[in-house]
Amino acid sequence: MRDLADKLGSHLRGDGSVSVTSVSSLQSATGESLVFVEDAKHLDAALKSPAAAVIAGQFAPATNAAPKPILISAQPRLTFARAAKLLRDPDRNRAIHLRAIVPASAKIGKNVAVGPRAILGEHVKVGDESTIGAGSVIGDNVTIGIHCRVDANVTVYPRTTLGDRVIVQAGAVLGSEGFGYVRDSATGCYEQFPQIGLLEIEDDVEIGANATIDRGALDVTRIGRGTKIDNLVHVGHNCRIGENVVIAAQTGLSGSAVVEDNVIIGGQVGIADHVRIEAGAILGAQSGIPTKKVIRGKGVVFWGTPARPIREYLKELAFLSRAAKKER
Numbered sequence: 001m002r003d004l005a006d007k008l009g010s011h012l013r014g015d016g017s018v019s020v021t022s023v024s025s026l027q028s029a030t031g032e033s034l035v036f037v038e039d040a041k042h043l044d045a046a047l048k049s050p051a052a053a054v055i056a057g058q059f060a061p062a063t064n065a066a067p068k069p070i071l072i073s074a075q076p077r078l079t080f081a082r083a084a085k086l087l088r089d090p091d092r093n094r095a096i097h098l099r100a101i102v103p104a105s106a107k108i109g110k111n112v113a114v115g116p117r118a119i120l121g122e123h124v125k126v127g128d129e130s131t132i133g134a135g136s137v138i139g140d141n142v143t144i145g146i147h148c149r150v151d152a153n154v155t156v157y158p159r160t161t162l163g164d165r166v167i168v169q170a171g172a173v174l175g176s177e178g179f180g181y182v183r184d185s186a187t188g189c190y191e192q193f194p195q196i197g198l199l200e201i202e203d204d205v206e207i208g209a210n211a212t213i214d215r216g217a218l219d220v221t222r223i224g225r226g227t228k229i230d231n232l233v234h235v236g237h238n239c240r241i242g243e244n245v246v247i248a249a250q251t252g253l254s255g256s257a258v259v260e261d262n263v264i265i266g267g268q269v270g271i272a273d274h275v276r277i278e279a280g281a282i283l284g285a286q287s288g289i290p291t292k293k294v295i296r297g298k299g300v301v302f303w304g305t306p307a308r309p310i311r312e313y314l315k316e317l318a319f320l321s322r323a324a325k326k327e328r
Contacts, residue, residue, distance in 0.1 A: 001014075001015070001016050001017070001018045001019070001020065001053055001069045001071070002017070004020065004034075004086065004087075007086055008079055008082055008083060008086070010055070010071040010073045010079055011072040012069060012070075012071055012072075013060065013062075013063065013064050013066060013070045013071075014053075014064050014066055014069035014070055015068075015069050016069065018053055018068070018069050019052065020032055020033065020034040020052045020087065021033075021087060022034070022087055023080060023083060023084045023087060024051070026042070026045060026046055026049050026051070029049045029050045029051035030050055030051075031050055031051075031052055032052050033050070033051045033052055034051065034052065034054075034055065034080070034083055034087070035049065035054055035055070035080075036055035036056070036076045036079070036080035037054065037055075037056050037057075037076065038076050038077060039057075039059065040059040040060075043056055043060060047066060047067050047068060051068065052068065052069075053068055053069040053070070053071065054069070054070050055070075055071045055073055055076045055079050055080050055083065056070050056071070056072065056073070057072070057074065057076055058072060058074070071083075094111050094112065094113040095114075096113075097115055097118070097134075098116075099116040099117055100114040100115065100118045100119070100120070101118070101119045101120065102114060103120065103121070103122050103124075105122045105123045105124075106120050106121075106122070106123065106124040106125070107123075107124070107125045107126070108126050109127045109128035109130065110129070111128060111129050112126050112128070112129070112130050112131070112132075113130075113131040113132065114126075114131075114132045115131075115132060115133045115135070115136070115152065116134045116135075117134055117135045118133065118134060118135060118136045118137070118138070119137045119138065121137075121140035121141070121142065121158065122140045122141070124138050124139075124140070124141070124142050124143075124144070125142070125143045125144065126138075126144045127144060127146035127147070127148065127164065128146045128147070129147045130145070130146060130147060130148040130149070130150070131148070131150065132144075132150045133151040133152035133153070134152045134153070135152050135153040136151075136152065136154040136155070136156070137154075137155045137156070138150075138156045139155075139157045139159070139160070140158040142156050142161070142162075143160075143161045143162065144156075144162045144166070145162055145163045145164035145165070145203070146164045146165070147164060147165045148162055148164070148165065148168075149166075149167045149168070150162075151167075151168060151169050151170040151172075151209075152170045152171075153170055153171050154168050154169075154170065154171065154174070155172075155173045155174070155176075156174045156175060157173075157174065157175030157176055157215060158175070159175070159198055159199075159215075160174050160175035160198070160199045160200075160215065161198070161199070161200045162174075162201045162205075163201060163202045163203035163204070163205065163225070164203045164204070165203055165204050166201055166204070166205050166206070166207075167205075168206075168207045169206075169207065169211075169231070170209050170210075171210040172207050172208070172209065172211045172212070173211075173212045173213070174199055174201070174207070174213050175199040175213070175215040176212060176213075176214050176215065177192075177195040177214065177215070177237075178195045178214040178215065178216070178217055178221075178236055178237025178238070179236065179237070179255070180192065180193040180195060180217050180237060180255060181193060193217060194217060194218060195214070195215065195217050195237060197215050197216025197217050197218050197219045197220055197221065198215055198216055198219075198220045199213060199214070199215040199220070199221045199223075200220055200221070200222045200223070201213075201223045202222070202223060202224050202225040202226075202243075203226070204225055204226045205224075205225070205227050205228070205229070206227075206228045206229065207223075207229045208229055208230045208231035208232070208233065208249070209231045209232075210231055210232050211229050211230070211231060211232060211233045211235075212233075212234050212235070213229075213234075213235040214235065214239075214255075216237055216238045217238055217255070219238060221235065221236075221240070222241065223235070223241050224240075224241055224242040224243040224245065226244040227241055227242070227243065227245040227246070228245070228246050228247070229247045230247060230248045230249040230251075230267075231249050232249050232250050233247050233248075233249065233251050233252070234251075235253045236255040236256075236273070237255045237256075238255050238256040239253050239255065239256065239257045239258070239259070240257075240258045240259070241253075242259055242260045242261035242263065243261045243262070244261060244262050245259055245261070245262065245264075246263075246264045246265065247259075247265045248265060248266050248267040248268075248269075248285070249268075250267055250268045251265055251266075251267065251269040251270075251271070252269075252270055252271065253271045254271060254272050254273040254275070254291075255273045255274075256273050256274045257271050257272070257273065257274065257275045257276075257277075258275070258276045258277070259271075259277045260276075260277060260278050260279040260280075261279045261280075262279055262280045262298075263277050263278075263281050263282070264282045264283070265283045266282075266283055266284050266285035266287065267286070268285055268286045269283050269286065269287045269288070269289070270288045270289065270305075271289045272288075272289055272290050272291040272292075272293070273291055273292075274291060274292045275290075275291065275293050275294075275295070276293075276295070277289070277295045278294065278295060278296040278297070278298075279298060280297075280298030280299055281295050281296065281297055281300060281302060282300065282302065283295070283303075284301055284302065284303035284307075284310065286305075287302060287303055287304060287305060287307040288304075288305030288306060288307060289307050290306050293306065293307075297309065304316075
C-alpha cells in the first residue's frame with residue numbers, strides 16, 4: 001500500500017505493508033481488493049467490507065487506528081481510477097505472435113505485443129510498450145506512439161498518426177475515406193471528391209468499439225489531446241475536435257465540423273457540416289445542430305432540434321403543452 005500511495009500522491013493512514021492486487025465495488029470486494037467511497041456515510045460499510053484497503057476523502061478519521069489502511073484523496077473516484085490502471089495485470093506475453101505479419105521495414109519499439117493474425121504494413125512505427133490486438137490491420141506508414149493499446153480487429157488506414165497512450169477498442173476504423181461527392185449536373189451521377197488527407201490523433205485519446213473516424217479530404221482530421229470517444233461514434237472528414245472533449249455513443253459529426261476544447265456531447269447527437277461548437281458547451285442527448293450553426297456558451301446545456309439553451313427549450317415545451325390542453 002505504501003508504494004501505491006506514493007505513486008498516487010495520496011496520504012496513507014494505517015498499515016502500509018498491506019497488499020492489494022485489484023480494484024472492486026464494495027459488493028464484490030475480496031481480501032485483496034481496493035475500494036473507494038466519496039462520502040462519510042459509506043465509509044463505515046467500506047471499513048467493514050472484506051476489502052484490503054479503502055480510498056476516501058478528508059472526512060475519514062485522522063487516525064491510524066482504522067481496521068484497514070485508508071488512502072486520503074481530495075478526489076477519491078479519480079484516485080480509484082488511477083489505482084485501477086496501476087494495478088491492472090500487465091500483458092504476460094508481450095511479443096510478436098508467430099501468426100502476425102510484420103514486414104522488415106516496420107520499426108517496432110521495446111516490449112511491444114502484436115497479436116495473432118495482426119497485419120502491419122510497410123514502414124509502420126510502433127512505440128515502446130504498445131499492444132496491437134489479434135486481427136488488426138495497420139496500414140502503410142502508420143505511426144503509433146508509446147504505451148498505446150489497439151484492441152482486436154481494429155483497422156488503421158495508411159498514414160494515420162496515433163500519439164502516446166492512445167486506446168482504440170475493438171472494431172474501430174481510423175482514417176477511412178470520407179463521404180464527399182461531386183454531382184455531375186449533366187448526368188445526375190455522383191463522383192467521389194478526393195479523400196487524400198490525413199488523420200492525426202493526439203496523446204491520451206480513447207476511442208470506443210466500432211467507432212469510425214475519417215481522414216481529411218485534402219487536409220487533416222484531428223482529434224485533440226485527452227478526448228474520449230464512445231462506442232459507435234462517427235467523425236467525418238476534416239473535423240477538428242479539441243482537447244478533453246467527451247462524445248457519447250451513436251453521435252455523428254459531419255464533415256468540417258469544429259468542436260472546441262472541453263465540450264461534452266451526449267448520445268445520439270447529430271452535428272451537420274461546418275458546425276462550430278465553442279469551448280465548454282454541453283449538448284444534450286439527441287440534439288440536432290443544423291449546417292453552419294455556431295453553438296456558444298461555456299457550461300450551458302443545449303437541447304432539442306435545432307439545439308438551443310435548455311431553459312428556452314423547456315419553456316417551448318411548456319407552452320406547447322398548455323396550448324394542447326386548450327385545444328381539448
